[in-house]
Amino acid sequence: MTRTRTPSRAGWLRAMAVGLALVAVACGGGADDATTTTTAAGGAPAQAPEHPEGSTMAQVQAAGTLRVGTKFDQPGFGLKRATTGEVEGFDVEIARLIAEAIGPEVEVEFTESPSAVREQLLENGEVDMVVATYTINDARKERVGFAGPYYVAGQDIMVPAGNPLGIEGVDDLNGKRVCSVGGSTSVENVRTMAPEAQVTEFDVYSKCADAMGDGRIDAVTTDNTILLGLIEKSGGKYELVGNPFTTEPYGIGVPKDDVEFRNFINDTLEDLYASGEWADAYERTLGQFVDEIPEPPEVDRY
Numbered sequence: 001m002t003r004t005r006t007p008s009r010a011g012w013l014r015a016m017a018v019g020l021a022l023v024a025v026a027c028g029g030g031a032d033d034a035t036t037t038t039t040a041a042g043g044a045p046a047q048a049p050e051h052p053e054g055s056t057m058a059q060v061q062a063a064g065t066l067r068v069g070t071k072f073d074q075p076g077f078g079l080k081r082a083t084t085g086e087v088e089g090f091d092v093e094i095a096r097l098i099a100e101a102i103g104p105e106v107e108v109e110f111t112e113s114p115s116a117v118r119e120q121l122l123e124n125g126e127v128d129m130v131v132a133t134y135t136i137n138d139a140r141k142e143r144v145g146f147a148g149p150y151y152v153a154g155q156d157i158m159v160p161a162g163n164p165l166g167i168e169g170v171d172d173l174n175g176k177r178v179c180s181v182g183g184s185t186s187v188e189n190v191r192t193m194a195p196e197a198q199v200t201e202f203d204v205y206s207k208c209a210d211a212m213g214d215g216r217i218d219a220v221t222t223d224n225t226i227l228l229g230l231i232e233k234s235g236g237k238y239e240l241v242g243n244p245f246t247t248e249p250y251g252i253g254v255p256k257d258d259v260e261f262r263n264f265i266n267d268t269l270e271d272l273y274a275s276g277e278w279a280d281a282y283e284r285t286l287g288q289f290v291d292e293i294p295e296p297p298e299v300d301r302y
């Protein structure tokens with residue numbers, strides 16, 4: 001069994017719509033072709049919004065491209081398909097919806113952003129924003145700004161199916177071979193909360209999943225929804241312990257002092273919550289692994 005849940009009829013219809021949109025992209029257009037198609041089908045053509053002169057939104061609109069850092073190996077959030085080169089997932093959808101709010105013609109260019117390089121990519125101006133299962137916290141706010149949160153996860157543990165070592169929570173990781181990713185809150189948390197764990201750090205979570213498949217480690221720890229995507233991909237080889245021990249509010253990283261862009265993204269998120277587009281994006285991505293669509297979290301305009 002590869003799916004824990006059969007998509008609803010509406011889910012299938014949406015999946016088909018996404019498939020059609022991908023065909024449009026594959027036929028030479030950009031992500032916004034899908035947007036334009038949707039808008040045209042819905043009636044009036046989309047108007048190009050007006051942005052304050054000199055703002056990031058105005059610059060992105062003029063460039064026609066929003067440069068976004070995301071994950072490429074996290075099913076459900078950000079996954080790049082080896083066969084088609086397409087990226088998909090909730091983070092990808094959120095990024096596309098923000099691009100659409102900047103301007104109907106704006107395309108999204110995705111750059112892989114492993115956990116340890118997210119701040120650096122923003123500081124170097126290599127991307128305009130990062131949407132990459134990126135927990136908002138004070139240490140990171142020293143270097144980047146955060147819009148959102150747009151989702152709240154919790155750190156959990158993934159073990160081989162059947163849980164052979166009987167790992168029930170973070171305390172049980174002491175003395176075990178545990179894998180996580182450098183530069184993540186997950187690895188910091190496990191080092192603090194299970195100081196006797198033998199921690200292996202990789203740059204991306206899929207390498208942890210592979211290492212567990214080879215028996216090189218006993219458990220993988222990071223956010224529950226990331227783990228659920230990896231479990232889905234494992235086809236039943238792995239399972240979730242299901243005992244989250246942290247709160248991980250996901251934000252959209254922007255350059256630290258770009259408050260105008262941060263506010264614009266916050267306004268956009270609130271619009272997406274109100275219009276139901278956030279819930280639709282959730283249903284066609286993470287909704288494939290998780291039964292309930294949660295309420296979107298309240299935006300924090302710090």
Ligand code: GLU
Pocket residue numbers: 115132133134135181183184185186222223226248
């Ligand atoms: N949300 C956590 C973080 O931002 C873990 C997931 C990740 O590494 O992307 O560090």
